Amino acid sequence: MTYITRIAALLSTALIGAGTAALAQDDSQTGADIFVIGGKADDPFWSIVKRGAEDAGQIVEAQGGSVTWLGPQNYDNLGADAADLIRTAISQGADAIVGPNWVPESMDEAFAAVVEADIPLILYNAGGLEAADRLGALNYIGSDDFLAGKAAGEYFAQAGVTNVVCVNTLPGAANLQAQCAGLAEGVTAAGGTAEELPLPMTSFGNPTAVSQAVKAHLLQNPDVTGLYTIGNVDANSASIAITQAGAAGRVQLGGFNMDQTILDNISSGAQLFAIDQQGYLQGFLAVSLLNNHVNYGLTVPTRQILTGPGIVDASNVEATLAGVQSGTR
The missing domain is CATH 3.40.50.2300 (Response regulator)
Incomplete structure (x- = not known):
């Protein structure tokens, strides 16, 4: 507290x-x-x-x-x-x-x-x-969503994670677009790269849909070294996707918000960090x-x-x- x-x-x-x-x-x-x-x-x-x-x-x-x-x-x-x-x-x-x-x-x-x-x-x-x-x-x-994303991008960069994907399950929501933009600024300022992966709004809150989409993206883009999610449910789905894609040693995970599972993952090293609002x-x-x-x-x-x-x-x-x-x- x-x-x-x-x-x-x-x-x-x-x-x-x-x-x-x-x-x-x-x-x-x-x-x-x-x-x-x-x-x-x-x-x-x-x-x-x-x-x-x-x-x-x-x-x-x-x-x-x-x-x-x-x-x-x-x-x-x-x-x-x-x-x-x-x-x-x-x-x-x-x-x-x-x-x-x-x-x-x-x-x-x-x-x-x-x-x-x-x-x-x-x-x-x-x-x-x-x-x-x-x-x-x-x-x-x-x-401030832009500053939240920027803080995440800077944290990734400081940890040596410089090819990051912002997984956005609510594309079009201004606050989440701002987070992805902030993330990109934080990463690129350190010489890295960042992109947004927009998923259909129907995928928000659907763990299976998010896991499958993120897994597919990681398999198709083996150079990705970091994932950022816009909510705790999505972070848990992304964590599963990283494991299923065989990328646990390559891809670091960070995200917005947290819950018991996320904190357990941070404790075990399965997730790098969470942004708390x-x-x-x-x-x-x-x-x-x-x-x-x-x-x-x-x-x-x-x-x-x-x-x-x-x-x-x-x-x-x-x-x-x-x-x-x-x-x-």
Whole structure:
């Protein structure tokens, strides 16, 4: 558990108690109804973000409000489906909305409708400060995807891995395209090469499809020495593909996000590193800030609150395992 995660946990405990006391003193307080747009609830990464939002939601509920999570059924039509969820939040009377700007060309119009309705908006996870400025959001909370990819590329290069493939199972999603671009810059600045391997969106979350596609690419391109994946499920699939392609001694693996399997792989040497964006904090901080803004008019002067990128590798993997076991990493 990082220092900032410990602080968040302490604040959560303190504020829940304070919120309960305040509610007991003023039964007329109605609180804020906050809607959070996110990924599928059974997505390993998004379940952690949801956990953070729900933990902050204990404060919201103690003050008479509510937190509602809205996620797509699948990722086949991500931008359009997410835009529909934003409009659903508006129609259901949201006092504040949190959402990722995954596909700007599909989602910007819906986010604009949020601001036009005078509903406070925080962008998180995808989009960055540029999108927050463009759309009129209060803050952006999350990792800078380009910098995350660049950090991964630099790490690969420092480890002597200079022919890297970015496996993208959600091509067209702006944040993931930015990661692949950042990866390429980090690797090429050190004299290496990088390319993107775009797979059909239907392959996202399909371990067999990803493993087979990555295996085929490695067999067809024996000069590849590194793989980077945009999510933890894909990293586990890529790890299997490396083994099946007989490339365990040649290809190093890194990726965005992590889970127990990935940390075990880092411990054993089967994966080189993982980029941590601290999704728990994204959900927790976004809901907490909006709740205080709606109820008390509070804001923070920092409009871009970065929760990453951090690198988890053999040097700090043991310290990270406790956070995974608690559902916060």
